[in-house]
Amino acid sequence: MSKIKVAIIGVGNCASALVQGVYYYKQRAGEEPVGVVFPEIGGYKVTDIDFVVAFDVDEHKVNKDLSEAIFAPPNNALKIVDVPKLDVPVLKGPVLDGIDIHLKDTLIKISNEKEVDVAQALKDYGVEIAICYLPTGAVKAANYYAEQALKAGVAFVNAMPAPIASDETWQKKFMEANVPLAGDDVQNQVGATVVHKTLINLIDLRGARVENTYQINIGGTPDFANLEYRKEGKEKTKTRAVKQMASHDFQAFIAPVAYIKFLGCKKIAHMVIEGRKFAGVPFRIELMLEVYDPYNSAGMMVDVIRLVKLALDRGIGGPLISISAWAFKNPPVHASPYIAKQWVIEFIEGKRER
Ligand SMILES: NC(=O)c1ccc[n+]([C@@H]2O[C@H](COP(=O)([O-])OP(=O)(O)OC[C@H]3O[C@@H](n4cnc5c(N)ncnc54)[C@H](O)[C@@H]3O)[C@@H](O)[C@H]2O)c1
Known part of the structure; x- marks a missing residue:
């Protein structure tokens, strides 16, 4: 199976749990993946997820390898594995409204590095899916990264609450560009x-x-x-x-x-x-x-990444209704967990378009 090339926007605790979780299963390849809803989605396993580039603004994380940045302060997600050096850079994105004024210089120190051209970086690293793990309230920043993903033709997964996948204007833009969109705000595995x-x-x-x-x-x-x-x-x-x-x-x-x-x-x-x-x-x-908490969100994200990859493989763009209803708190269409899971199964089987 080809690997799934993922970019992370915001290398905080959720990113740490996701990267560690994927390596936890990579170290146990061949064993039954306990704690994962779908061991395989269209032939893709959790171990097929590869991180290729990340973006942050904190000086503790920018210019570090992703394997180091996930353990940098103020991150405090439980450490479950040693992650090997990944050769995945954490690049500086624009700050915009990413950091609340009360946390600036206390919890988070903004890096002096030059901001990169995010859309160009997404293209240069061959990203297929970008996951937006920005802090709650970073609405301008979330909109900025969604625009960059669209510009680069990269699928966008909005793990935080800013209205992107649930917003009709964004839905239309992603539909017109035939780029997959899922969100908003991850609904934790057992949350x-x-x-x-x-x-x-x-x-x-x-x-x-x-x-x-x-x-x-x-x-x-x-x-x-x-x-x-x-x-x-x-x-x-x-x-x-x-x-x-x-x-x-x-x-x-x-x-x-x-x-x-x-x-x-x-x-x-x-x-x-x-x-x-x-x-x-x-x-x-x-x-x-x-x-x-962070592992609770990563447990869903390993499904979302593989489901979005399936949409990419099938040439399906725009809002992904079944995936969003299953894995997010504010999807374009709400459903109970039972119904949403059925929709996802039908999507995997190709009986439901999106
Ligand atoms: N289980 C969960 O923890 C859970 C569940 C559902 C949703 N969420 C949401 O997911 C998001 C991420 O959660 P978290 O616990 O990882 O948060 P976090 O605060 O640990 O991480 C956010 C990261 O974003 C970075 N950042 C801030 N502004 C940026 C910018 N402009 N560009 C790039 N990076 C920037 C920060 O430096 C930090 O590394 C939050 O919005 C949270 O509400 C979390």
Whole structure:
């Protein structure tokens, strides 16, 4: 099988987990890939993913090899493997609104290196798929990189909440250029959103009524430090995802509430759902979920990369509906996890175009 050539935009914790995760499976080639939904997608295995270039703005990461940059501060994703030198450069992209003013010079130091021409670099390194792992709130930067991908004819995967795949104007542009687009905001493998969605969907399915729900999240990653100041986009994508799962409206409060440094790369979510069932009798569900957050997103991204590659192989451009509904919180079309998985299976089998 040919390799899949991937570029990373934002070498933070999610990128670290993705790169480490791919090497974890490369070191175990031939074994059953436990923790992966689809061992093979159109013949592609996780081990067929190759990183070819990356972009960042932090002086700890720019001009380093990707294998070093993923372990540079402030990244604090759990280290699970030693990644060999990859000969994959981390190039300086434009900063734009990438770094929140409160984190500049405290958590992140902006590199003085010259910015590269991103579209040209994508072409020079033969990139097929670019993954946007920019911080939440970096809307201008996300739009800039989407434009560069389009210019270079490279598929764009938006792992963060800025509206790109869910935006009609971007959908049209990628459709016209016949370039695949997936997003927005990764829905973690076993994360708070998918657990919350599943419970709401189940309650609805069983004829009960959700009256109100809340979900509060705390964590110690740089993502949480950023969310202290820029949580709006995240609140919107999470709340919309959960509210789509019932046939009636209900009150919902879903938010990241605190950066607690000593939690490191752990994230803890508390959820409460209250409602009424038969004869108007009330019920209450309370749940706590603790996860190593960056690996939760990487677990989905290894599917997304191979599914997008399949679209490229088939000459399918524009928004990828099934893949986005399966792996993202704010896709162009929402579906329950069961339906979205069925759509993805049909896409793999060639029964569904996108
Ligand atoms: N499980 C998860 O962690 C998860 C799940 C879903 C979505 N997300 C989203 O994915 C995104 C990435 O998460 P993360 O934990 O890796 O964040 P992070 O803060 O660890 O990494 C972001 C990286 O982007 C870099 N960056 C900032 N501005 C840039 C620019 N203009 N050009 C290039 N690089 C730039 C930063 O220096 C940093 O290395 C966030 O938006 C997050 O909300 C994460």
